[in-house]
Each structure stands twice: as structure tokens, then as C-alpha cells.
Amino acid sequence: SVTFNTIINGLCKGGQINLAMEFLEETVRKGLCTNAGTYSSVIHSLCKNSRFSSALRVTDLMISKNIRPNDCLMTTLMSGLCLLNKQSEARKLYHLLQSKGYNANIVTSNAFIYGLCKAGNMQEALSLFKNMLDKGVGVDTFSYNGLIYGYCKEDRLEAGFKLKEEMVKRGYSPDIITYSLLMHGLCNKGKIDESLALWHECKTSFVPDVNLYGVIINGFCNAEKIEEAWNFFEMMLRHNIKPN
């Protein structure tokens, strides 16, 4: 199976997903071994390319073969549903897994947190978060970023900042994505100065990437501070970061 998976994964990563699907279907037709990894690879690539109906087809094939799920596969499915904003399907998957004794690990749970936040369901996201702590699954920077993402989407920046403090207290460092989320939220509220202050704070720990430059440049543009936007653009070039 690992040999098949390696080939299939190679095809997927090389953009030959159709070939990978054919190969998978042929492998199944011939009755050769497939496992969770084979399907996970293909489903993940299909979702990444927004080919959700194909992803569902492969998922059906997988179910018909009674594949035993593992952590990676569960995350792939959860994440795919969340990308589609299928909140209730994601919840169904989560509870199905729990009921069968496949408890969602931290990665799968983080994917679900993200999906709930994306769908604007902060209440359930927070209770899931609390559950992760209570059940010993644990939380990490991804979990916090998911919640902060949700709060920023709802324009509840104070709550987002509170979480940033809480994560530090708990021993999880904010990462560049945490900063990007909060800076973006501030910019959306027209608080470009505060966003800039965060930028400086971020720079004490991280090298700004193209995305972070994008956030601040866009913020200045929307605030009609084109000079500042240019300054950051040129700064980005000086730091050898390729514009996208």
C-alpha cells in the first residue's frame, strides 16, 4: 500500500490528480491493497483544487471499501467539509467518529474549530475548544488562530486580543498568522495605526512574509495612505520578498 500511496501522492502533488484518480480506481478494481493514506492523498488534493464533487465520489468509493480511518484521513475529510462550509456535515462526521471510538485528535479538532468559526458559529467553536482541554486532547496555536479568525470575522477584535493574551499565558506563542489575523481585523476597522503597532510587535519575533506585507499594504491603500503603502512595498522588495 505504501508504494501505491507514494506513487499516488507523487501524482497529486505534481498536479496529475486525474491520473491519480484513475490509478486509484484501477487499483481498487484489481482488488489490490488500499488504505486510509491512499484515499487521504487523493481526497486532499481534490479538495485543495476545489474539486469537491470528485472528492465526494472518492469518499464514497472509500466508504464502500470499508477503509479503516486514521487521524490523517479524518482530518482530510473534516477539512474538506469545512472548506465547503458544510457545518452540519462536519458536525455529523465529528460525532460519528466519536461514537465509533475514533476520537478526533488535536489536528482534526482544529479543522472543525476552523470550520465552525468560518461558519460564524463561535459558540460551538468555543465549547469544542473547552472540550479539547477537558478531554486531554489539548489545544495549540492552530486552535487559537481558528478562534481568533472567527472573532475577527465577526468584528469582535477585543475578544480576539483577549485570546492572544490567554494563549501567551498558557504558553503558546502567537505566530505570524495570529498577527496577520489581528492586523487584518484592525485594518478592516480603519485602525491602521494600531495595525502598524502590531506589525512592529510581530517583527520582534518574525520575519514578515508576503502575506503580512499584503495585509498592511492593503490596509494603507484602503486608508488612502498610498505613500505608506508604497513604502512598505519597497521595503518588501528590499527584503527580497517576491510580490504575488
Added chain:
RNA sequence: GCAAUUGAAUGGA
């Protein structure tokens, strides 16, 4: 030994 979760913008309908 292979596969899994988080950030920006623009345009189209």
C-alpha cells in the same frame, strides 16, 4: 516508509 488543520488581495457570475 506515504497522506492531515489556521492568515491577504483582485477579477468573473
